[in-house]
Amino acid sequence: MDSIQKLTELFKQFPGIGPRQAKRFVYFLLAQKNGYAGELSNLIVELKKEIYCCESCFRFFPKDKGESKICPICRSDSRDKNILMIISRDVDFENIERTKSFNGYYFILGGVVPILEENPAHKIRQKELLDTIAAKTKGGVLKEIILALDANPDGENTREYVTRLLGPLSIQYGFKISTLGRGLSTGAELEYSDPDTLRSALQSRK
Amino acid sequence: MDSIQKLTELFKQFPGIGPRQAKRFVYFLLAQKNGYAGELSNLIVELKKEIYCCESCFRFFPKDKGESKICPICRSDSRDKNILMIISRDVDFENIERTKSFNGYYFILGGVVPILEENPAHKIRQKELLDTIAAKTKGGVLKEIILALDANPDGENTREYVTRLLGPLSIQYGFKISTLGRGLSTGAELEYSDPDTLRSALQSRK
Amino acid sequence: MDSIQKLTELFKQFPGIGPRQAKRFVYFLLAQKNGYAGELSNLIVELKKEIYCCESCFRFFPKDKGESKICPICRSDSRDKNILMIISRDVDFENIERTKSFNGYYFILGGVVPILEENPAHKIRQKELLDTIAAKTKGGVLKEIILALDANPDGENTREYVTRLLGPLSIQYGFKISTLGRGLSTGAELEYSDPDTLRSALQSRK
Amino acid sequence: MDSIQKLTELFKQFPGIGPRQAKRFVYFLLAQKNGYAGELSNLIVELKKEIYCCESCFRFFPKDKGESKICPICRSDSRDKNILMIISRDVDFENIERTKSFNGYYFILGGVVPILEENPAHKIRQKELLDTIAAKTKGGVLKEIILALDANPDGENTREYVTRLLGPLSIQYGFKISTLGRGLSTGAELEYSDPDTLRSALQSRK
Numbered sequence: 001m002d003s004i005q006k007l008t009e010l011f012k013q014f015p016g017i018g019p020r021q022a023k024r025f026v027y028f029l030l031a032q033k034n035g036y037a038g039e040l041s042n043l044i045v046e047l048k049k050e051i052y053c054c055e056s057c058f059r060f061f062p063k064d065k066g067e068s069k070i071c072p073i074c075r076s077d078s079r080d081k082n083i084l085m086i087i088s089r090d091v092d093f094e095n096i097e098r099t100k101s102f103n104g105y106y107f108i109l110g111g112v113v114p115i116l117e118e119n120p121a122h123k124i125r126q127k128e129l130l131d132t133i134a135a136k137t138k139g140g141v142l143k144e145i146i147l148a149l150d151a152n153p154d155g156e157n158t159r160e161y162v163t164r165l166l167g168p169l170s171i172q173y174g175f176k177i178s179t180l181g182r183g184l185s186t187g188a189e190l191e192y193s194d195p196d197t198l199r200s201a202l203q204s205r206k
Numbered sequence: 207m208d209s210i211q212k213l214t215e216l217f218k219q220f221p222g223i224g225p226r227q228a229k230r231f232v233y234f235l236l237a238q239k240n241g242y243a244g245e246l247s248n249l250i251v252e253l254k255k256e257i258y259c260c261e262s263c264f265r266f267f268p269k270d271k272g273e274s275k276i277c278p279i280c281r282s283d284s285r286d287k288n289i290l291m292i293i294s295r296d297v298d299f300e301n302i303e304r305t306k307s308f309n310g311y312y313f314i315l316g317g318v319v320p321i322l323e324e325n326p327a328h329k330i331r332q333k334e335l336l337d338t339i340a341a342k343t344k345g346g347v348l349k350e351i352i353l354a355l356d357a358n359p360d361g362e363n364t365r366e367y368v369t370r371l372l373g374p375l376s377i378q379y380g381f382k383i384s385t386l387g388r389g390l391s392t393g394a395e396l397e398y399s400d401p402d403t404l405r406s407a408l409q410s411r412k
Numbered sequence: 413m414d415s416i417q418k419l420t421e422l423f424k425q426f427p428g429i430g431p432r433q434a435k436r437f438v439y440f441l442l443a444q445k446n447g448y449a450g451e452l453s454n455l456i457v458e459l460k461k462e463i464y465c466c467e468s469c470f471r472f473f474p475k476d477k478g479e480s481k482i483c484p485i486c487r488s489d490s491r492d493k494n495i496l497m498i499i500s501r502d503v504d505f506e507n508i509e510r511t512k513s514f515n516g517y518y519f520i521l522g523g524v525v526p527i528l529e530e531n532p533a534h535k536i537r538q539k540e541l542l543d544t545i546a547a548k549t550k551g552g553v554l555k556e557i558i559l560a561l562d563a564n565p566d567g568e569n570t571r572e573y574v575t576r577l578l579g580p581l582s583i584q585y586g587f588k589i590s591t592l593g594r595g596l597s598t599g600a601e602l603e604y605s606d607p608d609t610l611r612s613a614l615q616s617r618k
Numbered sequence: 619m620d621s622i623q624k625l626t627e628l629f630k631q632f633p634g635i636g637p638r639q640a641k642r643f644v645y646f647l648l649a650q651k652n653g654y655a656g657e658l659s660n661l662i663v664e665l666k667k668e669i670y671c672c673e674s675c676f677r678f679f680p681k682d683k684g685e686s687k688i689c690p691i692c693r694s695d696s697r698d699k700n701i702l703m704i705i706s707r708d709v710d711f712e713n714i715e716r717t718k719s720f721n722g723y724y725f726i727l728g729g730v731v732p733i734l735e736e737n738p739a740h741k742i743r744q745k746e747l748l749d750t751i752a753a754k755t756k757g758g759v760l761k762e763i764i765l766a767l768d769a770n771p772d773g774e775n776t777r778e779y780v781t782r783l784l785g786p787l788s789i790q791y792g793f794k795i796s797t798l799g800r801g802l803s804t805g806a807e808l809e810y811s812d813p814d815t816l817r818s819a820l821q822s823r824k
Binding site: 002003004006007010013014015016020021023024025026027028029030031034036037038039040041042043044045046047048050051053060062089090091094110 | 620621622624625628631632633634638639641642643644645646647648649652654655656657658659660661662663664665666668669671678680707708709712728
Binding site for chain 2: 095096098102146178187200202206
């Protein structure tokens with residue numbers, strides 16, 4: 001395999017990239033001035049040095065002077081200690097922050113539990129989640145865990161798995177487990193909405 | 207214009223049908239055995255004779271022996287007289303009924319009020335709506351009107367228009383005006399959800 | 413079944429129409445003024461009276477004063493008697509005429525022979541095609557038959573079937589059988605073109 | 619800007635990649651084991667060292683032991699010296715080779731001349747093309763130049779521009795300029811084909 005083929009193989013592993021586009025990426029790099037490839041190569045190497053994975057919420061964040069292994073949100077004292085939101089991925093975190101409607105803490109599962117998965121504990125940060133919750137319940141202030149997961153089959157399955165996982169803790173420490181409300185998404189039309197969505201929209205009318 | 211062209215013009219007015227598909231409909235009819243076109247032609251003529259538009263909710267319904275001008279749902283005594291749901295079209299009615307989660311009465315607006323529409327009263331059954339509400343408030347049992355409209359710009363505009371229209375009556379007769387809950391539709395992923403939808407989903411979590 | 417359901421069933425048989433759109437057609441008709449449904453109903457009945465199927469090319473055409481069962485193109489003396497183009501459907505005829513690049517005669521197969529079809533003779537106008545060719549070869553002027561069929565699997569299969577069917581006649585009467593040229597369609601990009609298309613485009617370069 | 623943002627900016631320049639997918643690439647890299655990012659980073663740097671741009675056809679090719687700056691195809695003696703094919707990009711080269719139907723030489727323009735482009739000479743390898751043709755005509759064997767360009771507006775415009783550019787040389791040295799044949803691409807249906815495509819398909823029938 002020559003370098004074009006080797007690099008194409010690596011780009012093929014990028015999310016959503018097929019062999020044709022992977023090859024186009026390589027030719028794109030070849031056609032750029034030398035500076036671009038050098039900068040890209042450097043940034044990829046630097047990335048893991050500059051970005052830490054928070055030891056509390058497991059979110060990726062740029063390290064700061066203090067070199068704390070805890071991200072600024074988890075360190076913050078001004079957020080609502082009563083609520084922890086569990087999400088699948090870092091991009092979900094960004095989308096939730098953009099709403100400016102949530103002021104609690106986060107935990108990033110790092111994935112979903114696909115339907116029929118035989119080893120769910122290996123698809124998400126299960127041990128880390130239990131540790132984080134244990135630490136948060138010590139202070140006795142955790143009152144709610146929001147499962148903010150996709151409204152699709154894998155998201156549903158993950159919600160069910162995590163709900164079962166946290167059930168005993170929820171009783172022991174007295175926090176409630178909630179899920180994001182279902183209803184009409186922006187742009188949804190009644191004619192093309194499924195009965196589940198309409199039923200939720202009816203129940204949560206206001 | 208020959209018959210092919212004339213019929214193509216009529217089919218072009220069908221919802222969602224362009225000139226090419228309209229023409230295909232005509233050739234499809236030409237290629238069918240004679241019985242099909244005859245049956246289709248008869249049914250189209252019979253349709254308006256067999257189907258009434260309910261004088262209370264303005265829904266289309268098949269006439270029955272009694273030849274009542276009021277549809278079975280509006281005649282029913284077993285439904286919840288406290289709630290009236292306002293919807294745009296007959297297909298929305300079918301979708302809501304399919305949820306088996308609504309037991310009140312309906313009113314079909316017959317359309318939407320598009321944004322920047324100069325003559326909203328002509329786009330929907332405004333007078334009929336006011337008459338129906340007047341009749342329902344006489345008994346004093348109307349407690350809630352649900353505006354079940356599309357979560358898109360035209361639906362939003364219709365909701366605002368009807369809310370303003372019914373505002374005074376709502377105060378006078380003491381019924382509340384509600385709208386379908388917003389949130390994650392079935393299949394929605396957090397990564398591709400807009401801030402409005404996420405905000406609603408957060409607020410209506412449970 | 414009430415009239416709405418019966419008519420929905422008929423519309424569902426229209427090409428490319430599913431149950432949802434069929435139902436919308438019915439509600440569309442119900443919402444129109446009476447004149448529309450009447451006109452539509454009449455035109456559908458009149459269609460088969462006003463439109464003949466040409467006894468030579470089997471194309472649908474509006475009948476004229478003379479009430480000839482032969483269409484104007486087949487009656488025309490100014491077209492090229494040497495060439496007969498075989499096409500699948502009436503819409504293909506319209507598209508070819510629009511090119512203003514063909515001046516021969518047509519024959520409408522009335523369908524395609526799908527792959528693995530066990531009874532090909534029933535899917536196309538096989539007997540009528542043989543009769544038409546027999547009539548045209550009597551004058552001894554038929555020099556070429558163009559098979560103008562879709563460049564997809566069903567079209568290919570039809571081409572192979574008709575080529576085999578006409579093979580003996582082609583030798584007996586000395587006409588050649590040709591097919592439409594393959595190559596880059598308008599808008600095609602090399603990067604997304606399959607090897608067959610590129611090979612044809614190379615061979616037919618000019 | 620932190621490393622996540624900087625790398626997102628670079629990935630946004632990849633062909634066909636928007637801000638959302640660029641961000642996903644970064645999180646994907648963060649989530650991989652260290653080896654992956656290191657290997658990717660190395661390969662990107664090595665790419666330009668391992669891959670040469672051929673000084674004759676300007677195609678990218680993996681350097682071999684001899685470290686020749688001329689690619690194996692341009693060095694080959696067994697190819698047809700009479701024909702030169704001009705293409706826009708390296709991926710087009712791969713697609714043409716896959717047809718196993720072309721045995722001449724190539725020249726990679728490195729781009730297209732967009733419609734209304736004010737400075738066409740800067741969008742393609744114009745000088746290099748003229749040099750390569752000059753070298754090839756010295757031996758007196760160049761008989762045909764095939765312009766193998768996309769059948770879309772930019773491809774058409776590039777074809778016209780290069781045809782004008784090469785016109786005088788074509789007369790002086792007696793080579794002809796050809797273009798890829800137009801016709802039905804694989805999968806094309808007559809009903810959805812434009813008149814230009816059908817006209818070409820008719821003319822190139824066989």
